[in-house]
Amino acid sequence: EKEVKTRPGRWTGGQADSSSQGAAFPPTFSLSEVKNKQRRHLMFMKLKQEKRKQKMQLKKKRRKEREALGDKAPPKEVPKTIENQRVYDETTVDPEDEEVAFDEGTDEFSAYFNRLTNPKVLITTSDRPRGRTVRFCEQLATVIPDAHVYYRRGLALKRIIPQCVARGFTYLMVINEDRKVPNGMVLCHLPDGPTAHFKVSSVRLRKEMKRRGKDPTMHSPEVILNNFSTRLGHTIGRLFAALFPHDPQFVGRQVATFHNQRDFVFFRFHRYIFKNEKKVGIQELGPRFTLKLRSLQKGTFDSKFGEYEWVLKRHEMDACRRKFQL
Amino acid sequence: MRFTPQVLIFGARCHVHLLSGTCFQQLILVCVCVCVCVCVCVSPQVIWDIIGNKQFCSFKVKTKSQNFCRNEFNLTGLCNRSACPLANSQYATIREEKGQCFLYMKVIERAAFPAKMWEKVKLSKNYEKALEQIDENLIYWPRFIRHKCKQRFTKITQYLIRMRKLVLKRQRKLVPLSRKVERREKRKEEKALIAAQLDNAIEKELLERLKQGTYGDIYNFPVHAFDKALEQQDEESESESEAEEEEEEDDEDVGRREFVAEDEVEESDLSDFEESSEEEEEEEEEMEVETKAKAKAKAKASGSKGKSPAGGSAARRKRAYVEIEYEQETQPAAKSTAT
Numbered sequence: 060e061k062e063v064k065t066r067p068g069r070w071t072g073g074q075a076d077s078s079s080q081g082a083a084f085p086p087t088f089s090l091s092e093v094k095n096k097q098r099r100h101l102m103f104m105k106l107k108q109e110k111r112k113q114k115m116q117l118k119k120k121r122r123k124e125r126e127a128l129g130d131k132a133p134p135k136e137v138p139k140t141i142e143n144q145r146v147y148d149e150t151t152v153d154p155e156d157e158e159v160a161f162d163e164g165t166d167e168f169s170a171y172f173n174r175l176t177n178p179k180v181l182i183t184t185s186d187r188p189r190g191r192t193v194r195f196c197e198q199l200a201t202v203i204p205d206a207h208v209y210y211r212r213g214l215a216l217k218r219i220i221p222q223c224v225a226r227g228f229t230y231l232m233v234i235n236e237d238r239k240v241p242n243g244m245v246l247c248h249l250p251d252g253p254t255a256h257f258k259v260s261s262v263r264l265r266k267e268m269k270r271r272g273k274d275p276t277m278h279s280p281e282v283i284l285n286n287f288s289t290r291l292g293h294t295i296g297r298l299f300a301a302l303f304p305h306d307p308q309f310v311g312r313q314v315a316t317f318h319n320q321r322d323f324v325f326f327r328f329h330r331y332i333f334k335n336e337k338k339v340g341i342q343e344l345g346p347r348f349t350l351k352l353r354s355l356q357k358g359t360f361d362s363k364f365g366e367y368e369w370v371l372k373r374h375e376m377d378a379c380r381r382k383f384q385l
Numbered sequence: 386m387r388f389t390p391q392v393l394i395f396g397a398r399c400h401v402h403l404l405s406g407t408c409f410q411q412l413i414l415v416c417v418c419v420c421v422c423v424c425v426c427v428s429p430q431v432i433w434d435i436i437g438n439k440q441f442c443s444f445k446v447k448t449k450s451q452n453f454c455r456n457e458f459n460l461t462g463l464c465n466r467s468a469c470p471l472a473n474s475q476y477a478t479i480r481e482e483k484g485q486c487f488l489y490m491k492v493i494e495r496a497a498f499p500a501k502m503w504e505k506v507k508l509s510k511n512y513e514k515a516l517e518q519i520d521e522n523l524i525y526w527p528r529f530i531r532h533k534c535k536q537r538f539t540k541i542t543q544y545l546i547r548m549r550k551l552v553l554k555r556q557r558k559l560v561p562l563s564r565k566v567e568r569r570e571k572r573k574e575e576k577a578l579i580a581a582q583l584d585n586a587i588e589k590e591l592l593e594r595l596k597q598g599t600y601g602d603i604y605n606f607p608v609h610a611f612d613k614a615l616e617q618q619d620e621e622s623e624s625e626s627e628a629e630e631e632e633e634e635d636d637e638d639v640g641r642r643e644f645v646a647e648d649e650v651e652e653s654d655l656s657d658f659e660e661s662s663e664e665e666e667e668e669e670e671e672m673e674v675e676t677k678a679k680a681k682a683k684a685k686a687s688g689s690k691g692k693s694p695a696g697g698s699a700a701r702r703k704r705a706y707v708e709i710e711y712e713q714e715t716q717p718a719a720k721s722t723a724t
Contacts, residue, residue, distance in 0.1 A: 320581035
């Protein structure tokens, strides 16, 4: 009789291998070395399942321990967020800092905060604005009381500014447009105040808002400024605050919010109603947009010879994810 | 085609053996191409014949209606017999470099020296003086060239003036956007928006303002808020004072764990046991005095913080008053003994 030699054929060999693979891997084996895509995929899925199982087991164990300990259990760990891990900024303002208080009492906004001037805003655009920008300006003018929109007839800002000062304006706001969409804002405090240049993004006009309310009325809104913690943040916060009249009319129940989160300033305009002392309902009216500060210049608008207090330097400032300026 | 005798001779002498069998025109062309730079004998007329209409000129730009000349020394910019710098042996131009105007002149005597062919004269910055300079340099030159030079010079000065004016006006600066950076920022903005939880933040802020009373008397329900706040504070202070009492007792006397309420009972007992109870009374009263003082101080402190309004402090005092009631019964005795 013939001797049937059972030579390990391709398939059997493979199976033998797979059975042995479960047991012994060379220590430097990595999943990416397997050339066969299907098998690699399978192995990876198995690995993931294993990991998930271990994680669930760990979680269960921890939960059991926590229940067993009851009151003596260690407090729950707070998850790390970017706000938690924020690099401490040395210019963070301490609420009781006298130097800061003194500075703020004598800076360019002190006239407003001492109730000597009332805000009057001039809103304009860059050359030849398109419909979206024009509508945005109009809506801004309804949000900010005592705001006037003027068409920019190719005039130079340096020429406009003395005329504005002569007519008693306190703010000049220029919305810059690119490709039919507003994308920049220059906010200049007029008598001789700082000029801030922002990048504007995510502009939503009134008719694009869902579940919005009726148009804002002529009452002065309240202002909420959140999370402006550093010196620079304080300056910008005061810049925004001085846009609105001192005394909000609570009858109108309108509130304008400038919320700073990770150097993005979100602007929202709401109407609120107190249902009871624990609940308040808010309804968004008005445009919404996001601002990111690009530069802050001392003095009125002068891009060539102006003195810049702060300029966004991307390579320095965006290198660390946990470092913020405002 | 008219050929000048020199060319014929040259061609006949030098090139016949090379180009045997080719036609006569090609022969002439080769001669001209080879010789036009080197040999003075090629006349401008010949050159124009070649490059003007018949053959290729690398400076010529042809459009539907007109031909332009891209040669930088061209006076008018058009491709004409009179304006072609190659086809005129005596030629002049005005050229401008960094705001300075120069008059360039070419004469036939220097046609053999291409490096020194163009004579460059700097013109004065004064318009009239420059015109006089042009006149004086181009005296006895053809009228066409003089006229065109002056015209060109005028145009150049005008555009220089306009350049200087424009610099003073608004200048548009184009800032390039990096696509990667924009994409990254967009994503960061989205994440920041999610982290901000704007609605919650706004609601919280509004409720805080309501609690602090910035809205005054507009809304009616704040009363409940104050009552609730009161109750909360009472509970807090109760627990605080109890904790302090406990601490004091632990500090002073380990055995003593007596609260104010219980003293009444013991006082009645004390009346039975006078001697031993007196000391106890004193100590208890001391404790009571101290705790009363502490409670009073706390009430004052909380009152001064201003967290609870006037109504709150009234309730506070009410509570303290209750304690005093108990103590007043024994106070006359305490005054005599404790002090």
